[in-house]
Amino acid sequence: MKCRVCGRQANIRLPQYNRALCADDFIAFFEKRVATTIRKYRLIGEQDKTLVAVSGGKDSLSLWNLLARLGFPADGIYIDLGIQEYSRVSFEKTKAMADRLQRTLYSFSLSSAFTKGIKELSRIMKRPPCSLCGMIKRYVMNRACTEHGYTVLATGHNLDDEASALLGNLLHWKEEYLWKKGVALDAEGTYLAKKVKPLFLCSEKEAAAYAVMSGIDYVYEECPYSAGAKTLLYKGLLNRAEEASPATKLMFMKGYLRRTRQTHSGTEGKGPKPVCRLCGYPSYGEQCNFCRLMERFGASGTLSFHVYAQSLS
Amino acid sequence: MEKRLTVEGLLDMFRLSREAHLVMANGALVTEDHTLERDDRVRIIRVISGG
Numbered sequence: 001m002k003c004r005v006c007g008r009q010a011n012i013r014l015p016q017y018n019r020a021l022c023a024d025d026f027i028a029f030f031e032k033r034v035a036t037t038i039r040k041y042r043l044i045g046e047q048d049k050t051l052v053a054v055s056g057g058k059d060s061l062s063l064w065n066l067l068a069r070l071g072f073p074a075d076g077i078y079i080d081l082g083i084q085e086y087s088r089v090s091f092e093k094t095k096a097m098a099d100r101l102q103r104t105l106y107s108f109s110l111s112s113a114f115t116k117g118i119k120e121l122s123r124i125m126k127r128p129p130c131s132l133c134g135m136i137k138r139y140v141m142n143r144a145c146t147e148h149g150y151t152v153l154a155t156g157h158n159l160d161d162e163a164s165a166l167l168g169n170l171l172h173w174k175e176e177y178l179w180k181k182g183v184a185l186d187a188e189g190t191y192l193a194k195k196v197k198p199l200f201l202c203s204e205k206e207a208a209a210y211a212v213m214s215g216i217d218y219v220y221e222e223c224p225y226s227a228g229a230k231t232l233l234y235k236g237l238l239n240r241a242e243e244a245s246p247a248t249k250l251m252f253m254k255g256y257l258r259r260t261r262q263t264h265s266g267t268e269g270k271g272p273k274p275v276c277r278l279c280g281y282p283s284y285g286e287q288c289n290f291c292r293l294m295e296r297f298g299a300s301g302t303l304s305f306h307v308y309a310q311s312l313s
Numbered sequence: 314m315e316k317r318l319t320v321e322g323l324l325d326m327f328r329l330s331r332e333a334h335l336v337m338a339n340g341a342l343v344t345e346d347h348t349l350e351r352d353d354r355v356r357i358i359r360v361i362s363g364g
Binding site: 239 | 331337344362
């Protein structure tokens with residue numbers, strides 16, 4: 001199979017775009033599409049200061065690398081979940097990317113803040129690890145932005161992540177979440193930073209190929225707590241549909257975005273939100289889940305971030 | 314390998330999804346129609362993560 005652009009041996013076939021590409025032309029194609037997503041959905045402006053949520057995996061490291069290449073240099077935030085070897089290796093890969101890009105990397109350690117890793121916290125709080133991890137990450141990453149002056153938080157969510165989450169919400173008719181997905185979530189006041197997903201329309205396979213072709217050393221191992229996650233089931237179902245009918249995932253999510261814009265203008269739920277009496281950040285109750293966790297483990301109210309490297313800019 | 318095999322044949326042999334795996338031969342990614350040679354170093358990368 002030959003590259004559609006240069007005619008050399010192709011390294012990847014993309015049936016959803018009806019083409020095959022060599023490594024160089026795939027990297028250019030991938031970066032151009034992400035640049036288009038950033039421009040079309042106004043994800044990052046010239047004045048923005050961006051923080052990337054990095055886990056050491058292919059999506060977040062690819063995103064951090066390509067944002068720099070597209071002229072949106074960003075710093076990184078890593079959350080150490082205290083999962084022994086997995087967390088140690090993930091942090092090493094993340095630090096290697098900070099070195100490569102010469103950018104600042106903030107890190108927050110669960111074991112330092114709570115003297116326990118995610119497994120023990122999950123057991124004590126009687127909450128599944130993935131659910132607790134999501135809550136902690138959302139809170140800590142947002143606070144890293146507001147406390148360090150970042151206007152945008154960029155995450156590596158890809159097309160498969162978004163399509164599988166939407167499929168799950170549809171299958172279980174979780175209407176309260178159904179129309180809340182999007183490429184960008186606007187900032188609210190001074191307490192919620194803008195959140196963007198530049199890889200929203202890129203498949204997981206493309207993100208992995210970009211990482212491999214760009215020489216990005218990422219963590220191949222899975223988080224040990226993701227085994228049996230429903231997400232994997234939904235991704236498998238969607239990939240079977242994709243193989244039989246290329247571009248199914250893209251059409252699913254593009255159609256969703258069109259409908260969100262047409263029928264759900266994003267005004268629902270806007271207006272003053274209740275805030276946590278302890279930290280002052282938005283909360284559904286009078287105390288947010290994170291402060292409840294802090295209180296339960298006698299942790300102090302201030303978040304302490306370790307700074308790995310200082311950017312040159 | 315006893316006989317020559319394509320990447321597509323390799324994935325089918327292990328019942329692996331083409332959307333969920335990348336295949337490298339001798340350090341480079343290869344497409345499904347690529348024919349693997351007897352002494353090729355082959356690596357299958359699973360790209361799907363969950364959680």
